[in-house]
Amino acid sequence: MLRNHFETEHNLFRDAFRSFLNKEVVPHQEEWEEAGVVDRSVWRKAGEMGFLLPWAEEEYGGTALKDFRYEQIMCEELAAINEPGFMIPLHSALCGPYIAEYGNAEQKARWLPGIIRGESILAVAMTEPSAGSDLAGMRTTAVDKGDHFVLNGSKVFISNGLLADLVIVAAKTDPANKHAMGLFVVERGMEGFERGRNLKKLGMKSQDTAELFFNNVKVPKENLLGDAKGGFFYLMSMLAQERLTNACGAVAGAEAALNATVDYVKERKAFDRPVAHFQNTRFKLAEMRTQIDVAQVFTDRCVMDHNQKKLTPEVAAEAKLFTTELLCKVVDEGVQLHGGWGYMWEYPICKMYANARIQRIFAGTSEIMKEIISRGMKL
Numbered sequence: 609m610l611r612n613h614f615e616t617e618h619n620l621f622r623d624a625f626r627s628f629l630n631k632e633v634v635p636h637q638e639e640w641e642e643a644g645v646v647d648r649s650v651w652r653k654a655g656e657m658g659f660l661l662p663w664a665e666e667e668y669g670g671t672a673l674k675d676f677r678y679e680q681i682m683c684e685e686l687a688a689i690n691e692p693g694f695m696i697p698l699h700s701a702l703c704g705p706y707i708a709e710y711g712n713a714e715q716k717a718r719w720l721p722g723i724i725r726g727e728s729i730l731a732v733a734m735t736e737p738s739a740g741s742d743l744a745g746m747r748t749t750a751v752d753k754g755d756h757f758v759l760n761g762s763k764v765f766i767s768n769g770l771l772a773d774l775v776i777v778a779a780k781t782d783p784a785n786k787h788a789m790g791l792f793v794v795e796r797g798m799e800g801f802e803r804g805r806n807l808k809k810l811g812m813k814s815q816d817t818a819e820l821f822f823n824n825v826k827v828p829k830e831n832l833l834g835d836a837k838g839g840f841f842y843l844m845s846m847l848a849q850e851r852l853t854n855a856c857g858a859v860a861g862a863e864a865a866l867n868a869t870v871d872y873v874k875e876r877k878a879f880d881r882p883v884a885h886f887q888n889t890r891f892k893l894a895e896m897r898t899q900i901d902v903a904q905v906f907t908d909r910c911v912m913d914h915n916q917k918k919l920t921p922e923v924a925a926e927a928k929l930f931t932t933e934l935l936c937k938v939v940d941e942g943v944q945l946h947g948g949w950g951y952m953w954e955y956p957i958c959k960m961y962a963n964a965r966i967q968r969i970f971a972g973t974s975e976i977m978k979e980i981i982s983r984g985m986k987l
């Protein structure tokens with residue numbers, strides 16, 4: 609189905625980003641997968657090309673492209689090449705905005721230029737071994753000591769956990785109020801800040817997902833974003849954008865999985881005819897085609913609503929729920945239509961299947977999305 613919300617400048621941006629990926633990412637994907645992490649040099653190259661935080665103000669080195677369609681294009685192109693480790697959306701659309709939105713002038717001047725150049729890689733650390741969906745249940749604390757805070761606790765499943773130079777850490781700041789938390793920018797090399805294992809995962813092999821430990825880390829007051837008790841609200845305020853980012857990547861991932869499957873079933877023969885000619889195959893592919901088109905229209909509309917600051921948390925949750933569930937269904941059917949070859953790592957559909965599964969879990973599980981949507985229905 610033809611999409612109608614991109615204009616010439618978006619198409620040119622897509623071409624430029626796609627050729628950047630073909631030159632600087634695609635040739636390294638297997639090597640990064642083996643290493644469990646992408647090479648940091650690719651971040652600098654992306655920065656040089658202006659692909660990091662394109663929405664940021666020119667005074668910091670950005671291009672002030674305040675249009676979420678550019679973020680959407682990058683999510684789509686990364687999904688199209690099935691690259692899960694080079695997480696530009698996490699850096700640009702999830703973490704960077706905390707600094708731009710809640711950082712003061714001094715913090716923005718200190719951090720944004722390096723972040724935009726790809727010299728300072730970002731991560732956000734909310735989840736803990738015993739608290740994920742229930743953020744208010746976190747145990748990491750930050751105690752006010754006058755000119756600094758002392759941070760104690762640990763985080764788990766942190767994307768960019770090994771590469772990150774600046775980690776935005778959520779920590780409790782008032783034992784009497786479970787929603788009182790601050791967002792602290794913990795810098796590489798701060799005493800007491802340790803990184804644990806690069807966790808072994810089902811998929812997303814090139815992404816470094818790590819544990820982080822904070823043992824009496826002295827975080828200067830200058831590294832607190834906004835109010836020491838406002839962190840919970842700050843986290844919630846960014847979730848709609850985060851979930852829209854997931855949706856953009858999920859629909860594009862479903863499209864890529866469908867294309868890979870169509871190519872395969874046209875070539876593969878069984879009972880003297882292409883697998884594509886079985887009615888079951890054609891019906892499955894027709895269902896996928898239809899559902900992806902519907903999901904794409906909805907997601908594009910959410911992007912345009914977000915540009916006008918009209919995307920509600922409930923509708924963003926609907927987008928994440930629908931598209932990530934669809935993605936998982938499409939990759940599963942795709943593997944099925946590939947037969948045994950679909951289970952082989954050398955086939956793209958196999959990696960797509962493995963990479964997709966987390967989409968229904970991170971950035972809020974499907975169950976939490978349903979909670980948010982149903983709360984909005986005032987049942």
Ligand SMILES: Cc1cc2nc3c(=O)[nH]c(=O)nc-3n(C[C@H](O)[C@H](O)[C@H](O)COP(=O)(O)OP(=O)(O)OC[C@H]3O[C@@H](n4cnc5c(N)ncnc54)[C@H](O)[C@@H]3O)c2cc1C
Nearest residue numbers: 732733734735739740741765766767969970971972973975
């Ligand atoms: C590869 C990967 C990367 C990640 N990256 C990051 C990151 O960069 N930063 C970060 O902070 N976190 C990150 N996460 C963590 C991720 O966001 C959490 O795993 C997710 O939010 C779920 O939390 P949990 O794992 O503690 O599951 P739990 O919250 O323990 O949930 C377990 C089950 O209970 C269900 N459940 C929980 N509450 C309810 C409820 N109220 N109603 C119905 N069902 C419920 C859940 O839906 C789920 O099915 C990442 C995780 C992975 C695996």
